[in-house]
Amino acid sequence: MLLTLQRTIKTQLQVAVKKIFELELELADITAEYPPKTELGDLAFPIAFEIAKRLKASTGTKQNPRQLADKLRNELSTINGVSRVETAGAGYINFFLERGKVFDRLFKSEKSLKLDDISGGKLIVEHTSINPNKAAHIGHLRNAVLGDTIVRMLQASGETVEIHNYIDNTGVQVADVVVGFKYLEKKSLAEIEAIKERFDYYCWDLYAQVGKFYEENPENKKFRAQTLHEIEHNEGETALVAEHVSNRILKTHLDTMWRLGIAYDVLPRESDVLHLNFWQTAFEKLKEKGAIYFETEGKNKGCWVMRAEDRAENENTAQDETESQYEADKILVRSNGTVTYTGKDIAYHLWKLGQLGLDFEYRPFSTYPNGKIVWITTAKESAENRKDLGFGNGVAYFNVIDVGQSYPQAYVKLGVKLLSTDNRIDRSAHLAYEKVVLTPSSAKELGYELSEEDSKRTQVSMSGRKGLGVKADDLIDKSKEKVLAKINSNPDYSDVSLEEREDISQRIAVSGLRYFLLKYTRSSVIAFDFEEALAFQGETGVYLLYAVVRVNSMFRNLTEKGKSLKVNLTESQINDLFSLKDELTGWDGNYLWAIVYLASRLQDTLRLSINSLEPTHLAKYAYDLARSFSHFYAVKKEGKYIYKVIDETDSLRYQLLVALSDYVRRQLEQALWILTGVEPVEKM
RNA sequence: GCUCUCGUAGCUCAGUUGGAUAGAGCGUUUGGCUACGAACCAAAAGGUCGCAGGUUCGAAUCCUGCCGGGGGCACCA
Known part of the structure; x- marks a missing residue:
């Protein structure tokens, strides 16, 4: 809805520019920004600077951007949803929205983030694509989480998406594990099938041994060539072993990824x-x-x-x-x-x-x-x-x-x-x-002896061949254990069943881990650190989840206490509440509007994230919104909560707080789902 | 050698096609629970945006050069 309004404004500006300055601007040339403070307005257009530049280029004379902005502003007719327009600073044109009208529409609109410029055809996202020869590590996790989040972003925007996970079952990596079984362990297919331990972990170690086997004597690589040939030509037991290994490992990979809510359509x-x-x-x-x-x-x-x-x-x-x-x-x-x-x-x-x-x-x-x-x-x-x-x-x-x-x-x-x-x-x-790498210290923490060369480096690449890396399932387990320990030490959970505790800690751990892998830009190398990856405080997925759980809990309270959740406010009543400044109680309409307005930007942020294929924008935004809501929750004046919904006696104010909380909750839940694939828990 | 990428607070990182006073988290210091949930909130300290030039009304962002980290430049995948 706000994107539509933005386009309307841009179109008006485009027409005005043509009329006054005889300049042809593309809509894409008109940038919209969010002013740094709400007092400056809701949307800012630095268009006058652009015009000044173009006028200078065509006429050679310098123009004052501020004056150009004033001229433009005077040319604009009234726009539905905009209350007033000001020029500010060196030449910004700032738009103030009609808060009553805008919020009324936002609140009543459907819960949907669909964008109108979608492809109109199926998009195919390929991700994960791990060699099926050993357990997945955190680098693979980064890939899968990025891919799955892109999928969820595209789906939220209205695209049709098909998810592929390409399986390289005939490559060198699978062959090497087969070499390990055949030449190092001398196991038959039946014996391999009978292995009871975790197969992906078993192969992880075996693969590292094969790496050593080649290193000790490069001549041993002839076994690899031989094995590859047999796999390629589908010959004898070797081919059957390869098939068994790749299928069985693949299954473990799917299980691992499913723990993070990640699934595929086709392999x-x-x-x-x-x-x-x-x-x-x-x-x-x-x-x-x-x-x-x-x-x-x-x-x-x-x-x-x-x-x-x-x-x-x-x-x-x-x-x-x-x-x-x-x-x-x-x-x-x-x-x-x-x-x-x-x-x-x-x-x-x-x-x-x-x-x-x-x-x-x-x-x-x-x-x-x-x-x-x-x-x-x-x-x-x-x-x-x-x-x-x-x-x-x-x-x-x-x-x-x-x-x-x-x-x-x-x-x-x-x-x-x-x-x-x-x-x-x-x-x-x-x-x-970029890759997920280990710091020399975290590699040592994992019990690996580093070569002299490696310990001098600032980062150490994970290497399946060396068996060096953090296994995905180990990380998930560790994270879950940590959450569970916290839950078990909390007396509030004494009446919660063991099963439920498992489920809660699973969802908390997943939101934490996925957010951890998404908060970096794609081009940034993640130097893995256990403490950071397992952190529950600050800018984490856990915080995001917590914000949603808390607002849900607030609504549960209201229902239990028999309070009405109905909102029946007119546009002008909403408008008044968003401009009200009450010295006595501390009520500040501007402050509340800023939260609503931030919440309304979810769709715009989704678009930004899709266009740049950077989930991190969405992740940061979601965290910001959660933080802004947590703040709202706790604002005090003289020791008293200002916006304590349950205690609000004024009917109009109460309704606005309910509507605001509900709207923010809705936006947060959608962001949480896209980023982490997690549905909020009842309590945490 | 060619090329890409990164360099922003003590640490880990955001910063949208160049825009208003460069932002978070962690850590540090201080304050806040007889609770609409403290996995939280508030306040403070902390910056020559690697260095040097340039373009621009305006540069962390664009251009040039240099320094440093990490990739890539296979008849590997």
Whole structure:
């Protein structure tokens, strides 16, 4: 609603600028800001500065922005929802909203954050995509939490989203664990199947041992080559072991992620991409289009490549500001005729966008506790396979992959763009994020001996090969334990069942952990610290949850005491209450309006977060709103709470406080759900 | 060597397409529960926004150079 109002104002300004100054401004050129203080207004437009600049450019004479702002203001006619317009500072045009009208509409509007400029087609978000050969660690958690939050943001905005988790079940990493079972432990498939311990943890250790095995003697890598070959050609027990390992580990990954409220629609497997010859089809299309070149000389002689200059060109025409970052051409087909990962990924992405003309078959992989089925691609022929599920066929994709893969990802996008006719694909993006690393001290805390080189560094990369890292489930367990300990020591919980305590601590832990991974921008390296990750105080997801729980508890109290929750105020009554300043009780309408107005910006913040693909904006905003409400809750004058709803005797004021609290609660709950996937607990 | 990215309070980080007095959390100091929930609130101290130039009415933000951390530049994924 406020976004609509913003657009109305912008349009008016646009018309006025054209009339007075004969300048054509795009709506996108008119920026709206929130003034630093409510006394300055609700929306600010620094448009006069922009006009002054343009006038100077065209006429050569300098103009005073403040005077330009005054002229513009006088040209504006009345706008529904705006009470007055002022010029301020060096040349801002500030709009004051009609508080009664605006709040009345906000309060009565539906609980929805739908944006009006959505894609109008399915968006495909790929995230997690962990090698299925060992337990997930916190780096993987960052990926999944980012991906899942992007999914929730897009869904909240009204988009249709399909969630993929790509499974590289034929790669080196799976092969290495198979090498471990076969050559180090000399276990048969039956013996592996009989392993009772946590399989992902078991493989975590085994994988590290294989790493040592190769390090001790590089010749041992021949076992890897042999194993890879057998997996690729689906030969004997080796292939069956690989299948068992990847499926079993995959299941543990799904379980881990489900603990954080993260689920997937479909699991496309690399083996099936290969089996169905996706690449051959993509290869022909790329050749037809002239997108790839066969090199007859130079260092890439005998390879099919994509050219770096094609990428540079393409990005320029797409107005992509990031300049071509890589000089080298990208090889898709090696001189021995085999295809690289980038090649396979282009084929997979053409399928994602329905541009390949081939399709997978599916079988159910597992069912989530809520009944949702997750499907996996399959190459085994069976009458029970499903072909009618309609996966893929998106209009754009988002891939959550660490920043290290920017180079191949850029070529994946180039490849699909060259073959695509739908320009909505431009929206597609590689959501690059930085790693989660360990500080040397936290690595030591985990019991790892660091090499001399590593201990000199400021950060230590986690490494599956070295077995160095914090396992995702360990972190979740630790966090939950900490919460549970706090609950158990609190006498308020004496009548709460053990089950319920488990559930409460689970939700608190999840909100804390997810928020921790979201409060950093994607481009910031997270130096992992247990204390910080498990913190319950200050800017945390727990605080956010607490704010919601507390306001819910307030409403429960009101109901129990038989107070009415009905709000029946006229616009002018609301207006009066938001401008009232009562010295006696301390009631300050401006202050209350500032909270409501902050709460109303959820949708705008969601849009910002989606456009920049940065959930952190939403996270910070949600925290701000929670903080602002906590403050409201506790404002005192001479030792007495000013806005204690339950004690408010004036009927009009009481109703406004109820409406305000309810509105803030609604916004907070939506933000909490998007960021953490958690529904508020009854008590905490 | 080429290139990307980061450098903001003691620590960890936000800061939207350049906008009004650079913001949070933690930590430190001080104060507040016979409670609409203290996993909270209030107050204080703490900044040459890495350094040096430049563009602009206006720069943490854009440009140039330099310094420092971390990536990338595979016929690996």
